[in-house]
Amino acid sequence: MTDHLVQLSYLAAAALFILSLLWMSHPSTARRGVRAAEIGMLLAIVGTLVRHEIVNYEIIALAFLAGSAIGVPLAYLMPMTAIPQRTALSHAFGALATGLIGTAEYFRLTGMDVAPSPLVMSALMFEMFLGFLTCTASIMAFGKLQEIMPTRPMIFPLQRALNVSIFIATIAAAIALVVLPAGPVLFGVFVGLALVFGVLLVVPIGGADMPTVIALLNAYAGLAASAMGFVLNNKLLIITGALDGSSGFILAVIMCRAMNRSFANVLFGGFGQLQTSAAGAAEDRTVRSLAPDETAMTLENAQSVVIIPGYGMAVAQAQHKIHDLYQQLTQRQALVRFAIHPVAGRMPGHMNVLLAEANIPYDALVEMEDINPEMPMTDIALIVGANDVVNPAARDDPKSAIAGMPIIEADKARSVMVVKRSMGKGFSGIENELYFQDKTHMLFGDAKDYVGSVVKELASTAA
């Protein structure tokens, strides 16, 4: 009887998770989606706790308390700019849990009188390989996003050969364990190899490729959870893992498309390494720059402004000043919109969250494909901390390292303003022709300070 109730609670939970993703499709229903997922989770946990095989309630209660004691402050204290790091960290926690459950299950299965079937062992090995590699890979991604580690790709000789041989060794160990499950030493080697492989996977990946990597790790974590469902014969785990996995894959594909690159290229490309030598000759070209008061005057007369944010806005924490600018300009009846490139920032949707945090209404945020046809009718394209995503070389120069990457066509606007710390190059290390156009003005300075002074200037003329 209780078994039926448990299954019913899982069934309801699965339905609620599906509904919650359905409601996530639009901001007006998204919070309802979170509620649905919470109720589903509660049902599933209560359902599991009432199963008659469960007896050690003290351990479970203690672990719940410990987890909440860490999770709650983490959720409330985390600034919105640190969302990518938090996401990487939570992939690491989730994958660690999956890997550890797999380990316990391995020792339970091999301790029984009947040998586990090869199919069950394959699912278990799959679960543990993805679980442990995602765990260390996510910790590495966290380190790079938090800038504990250098964000530039780290490349060393024979890197690819080393990665491939570790991958093959891990798979070989896994196959051996499927054939002959009892082998605690080999099992330890397998886990170690999977952990090392995760580290090596992220070492050569640079900061601007993080959106793809995070999405891919999300997919791995989901697939690992799904594989765990096969091992534990738990349908809810299979469904949830599959939903999570497909979400990660779709996001990763969107990110790759937005950079015109393949998965393989992101994972093994070591982007942003090669081009530094080529640009040296062009260093002395002149650019036009503007002081904040001049910028304010130009902006004051604009009818339509498109603001293009990038990772630099997040670094400078400039989103609140940008909001003030948005207000000043809208008060003057200008049409102000934000053009969001899919890979702007360090994770999918990063810019949207920051701008929403700064109280900018989401209907002012426009996707790349929708804003590009309107760029020629735009008076000013104001670029804040973005570089490669507005580089016309991606469209015009087939030899460029970012050739074919879809861009926001800032160069088509009637005039262009670029807030930038210095003439340093973007992540790809490529010179940006946009800065040398006649209609472009460089606004040198810290994005937050510069936009702040412009806003002050505008506010004083308004009064």
Place this chain on the structure above:
Amino acid sequence: MQLDETLLFIFMLAAFLGFQLIKRVSPLLHSPLMSLTNAISAIAVVGAITIAGEKDASPFAQVLGFVAITASTINLVGGYLITDRMLKMFRKREDRP
């Protein structure tokens, strides 16, 4: 212990459903989507409870289970709270304070 093939059908259906659902999500919400799926995948806690709580669980399994429940709970609690925190900020032009 044998593997039940119907599980593969369930996986296949759920994966296709997932693709269809996620494709509809506005790019505006990709960050909260990721943290929500993250929170949902903390359902692994169900497996962890089984490992740690079973009658004949070895001390080793109990330790692993304990860590796994803790890690999943961090994701579970944190994931839902932060998703909601993010979504609360998304407002339209008219309903701003």
